[in-house]
Amino acid sequence: MTPGVQSGPVPGAGRARVPAVVLATGAVLVALAFAPLYLGAYPLALLGRVLALSIAAIGVSVVWGRTGILSLGQGLFFGLGGYALAMHLKLTATPKGELPDFMVYNGVEKLPWFWAPFASAPFALAMVLVLPAAAAGLVAWLMFRRRITGVYVSIITQALLLAFVTWLNGSQGLTSGTNGITDYQRFLGIDLRGPNVAHGLYWLTLLVVAAALGGTAWLLRTPFGQVLTAIRDNENRTRFLGFNPAAFKIAAFMLGGLLAGVSGALYTVHLGTISPAMIGVAFSIELVVWVALGGRASLVGAAGGLVLGQLAKDRISSAAPDAWLYVMGALFVLVVLVMPQGVAGVIARRRAPAPSVPASSPVTREVSDAV
Numbered sequence: 001m002t003p004g005v006q007s008g009p010v011p012g013a014g015r016a017r018v019p020a021v022v023l024a025t026g027a028v029l030v031a032l033a034f035a036p037l038y039l040g041a042y043p044l045a046l047l048g049r050v051l052a053l054s055i056a057a058i059g060v061s062v063v064w065g066r067t068g069i070l071s072l073g074q075g076l077f078f079g080l081g082g083y084a085l086a087m088h089l090k091l092t093a094t095p096k097g098e099l100p101d102f103m104v105y106n107g108v109e110k111l112p113w114f115w116a117p118f119a120s121a122p123f124a125l126a127m128v129l130v131l132p133a134a135a136a137g138l139v140a141w142l143m144f145r146r147r148i149t150g151v152y153v154s155i156i157t158q159a160l161l162l163a164f165v166t167w168l169n170g171s172q173g174l175t176s177g178t179n180g181i182t183d184y185q186r187f188l189g190i191d192l193r194g195p196n197v198a199h200g201l202y203w204l205t206l207l208v209v210a211a212a213l214g215g216t217a218w219l220l221r222t223p224f225g226q227v228l229t230a231i232r233d234n235e236n237r238t239r240f241l242g243f244n245p246a247a248f249k250i251a252a253f254m255l256g257g258l259l260a261g262v263s264g265a266l267y268t269v270h271l272g273t274i275s276p277a278m279i280g281v282a283f284s285i286e287l288v289v290w291v292a293l294g295g296r297a298s299l300v301g302a303a304g305g306l307v308l309g310q311l312a313k314d315r316i317s318s319a320a321p322d323a324w325l326y327v328m329g330a331l332f333v334l335v336v337l338v339m340p341q342g343v344a345g346v347i348a349r350r351r352a353p354a355p356s357v358p359a360s361s362p363v364t365r366e367v368s369d370a371v
Contacts (some may be wrong), residue, residue: 003282005079013353019354025213025300029206029209029210032047032051032206033203033206035047035202036199036202036203041198044157044198044199044202045198045270046314047202047311048201048202048270049212049267049270049271049310050096050206050306050307050310050311051202051205051206051209051307052205052263052266052267052270052302053263053267053287053306053307054209054263054302054303054306054307054309055208055212055259055260055262055266055303056074056259056260056262056263056264056287056306057287057290057291057294057302057303057305057306058212058213058216058259058302058303059255059256059257059258059259059260059263059297060074060075060253060256060287060288060291060296060301060302061291061297061298061301061303062216062220062228062252062256062259062299062300063252063253063255063256064207064288064291064296065291065295065296065297065298065302066220066225066228066229066232066252066297067223067228067232067248067249067252067253068232068233068235069153069249069252069253070151070153070154070233070288071153071253071256071284072154072155072157072158072161072284072285072288073139073156073157073158073159073160073161073284073286074157074256074257074260074287075161075165075279075280075281075283075284075287076135076157076160076161076164076279077132077135077136077256077257077258077260077261077264078260078261078263078264078267078279078283079164079165079264079276079278079279080131080132080135080261080264081129081131081132081248081260081261081262081263081264081265081268082261082264082265082267082274082278083168083175083181083264083268083274084118084124084127084128084131084261084265084269085124085125085128085264085265085268086116086121086180086181086182086273086274087115087124087181087186088118088119088120088121088124089116089117089181089184089185089186089187089269090181090183090184091119092119092121092184092185092187093183093184093185093186099111099183100171100176101183102172102176102181103173103174106172106173107173108173108174109349112167112174115174117153121188123260125128126264128264128265129258129262131261132257132258132260132261132264133254133255133257133258133261135257136254136256136257136260137250137253137254137257139156139157139160139253139291139334140250141250141251143156144245144246144249144250144253145246149235157286158281161279161280161284162280162281162335164279165276165279165280165281168276169276171190174276176275177276177277178276178277179206179275180273180274180275180276180278181273181274181275182188182272182273182274182275184272187269192272193209194238201250201269201270204266205266205270208262208266209303212259212262213300214301214302216255216259216299217299218224219255220299224248227243227248228248228252229346230243231243231245231248231368232314239364241280258363264279266309278328286309286328287306289309289328289331289332289335290305290306290308290309290310290323291305291306291342292304292305292332292335292336292342293305293308293309293331293332293335293339293342294306294308294309294342294343294344294345295341295342295343295344295345296341296342297341297342297344297345298342298344298345298348300344301343301344301345301360302344302345304343305342305343305344309328309331311327312327313328
């Protein structure tokens, strides 16, 4: 035995340390949980809306960053979730036996058949999940079974979103058209305008964000997530290895649609309205810009990029409304030219590996890649 060298096991060897990104994410979530104690009414309401939008950004990270599918129509699934809940809220605010006010103004004499089931809260909540996921699955099945890829996916999803928005705008008597659905009062017996509802809604949103981050990160650490990465890097080779890329891409697209629908429902409650202007092409493109800025391959990066981007938008657009679009365009060009992997990618490259964990540790590598 070499003098001065112990032959026993090194303390701490073999134990994977918790990745720094997981610790940092936990610390941020804890700080956000106490936000109602140190933020005023408007900043807290703004932060709640932005956190609701970050759930849609997590879905974009799965679809684009992990699977390599650039969808420019996430507003479609966001809108389906938002309108599903808004229809229930509007029926709840309407006296029993009467029609919603916008239907009366447009001469509708009978409640449309597809509105009637939304009087039930459980049905509406189920549709917040089912409608966006089913629509995303149908769209994905039609595209990926024919092996449509690349820019054609972006064009098709954007066209479908435009068609949906056009239908909403033109159906004044069914959807309130450009005015959108508004004037909510109660949900599940709770007065949405009550003094303590804002705090409760904020904490609910934060809880859903944490669940979306944790659940999606766990899913991407499974073999399912590894196959998605393989499809993104080389779809043909993945197919030759015996996998069916179309099935995995459809599943990833459905997950992205489901997260967008949940995001839309929460955002609708926070804002108190849902309209076609909120879910158009501009919204979907802006969502992609913020995900790219934060880092599309990182769930935390995508959500963080959306949150910081939306907060910056509120400040800059308030101070200089005409300059905001130029700022957003400059940020996107900066990301494309200088930081193609976003801020999260820059941080990951600069972060030194932990000395007590082997470089090949699958636990650390999978957690870091997923989060």
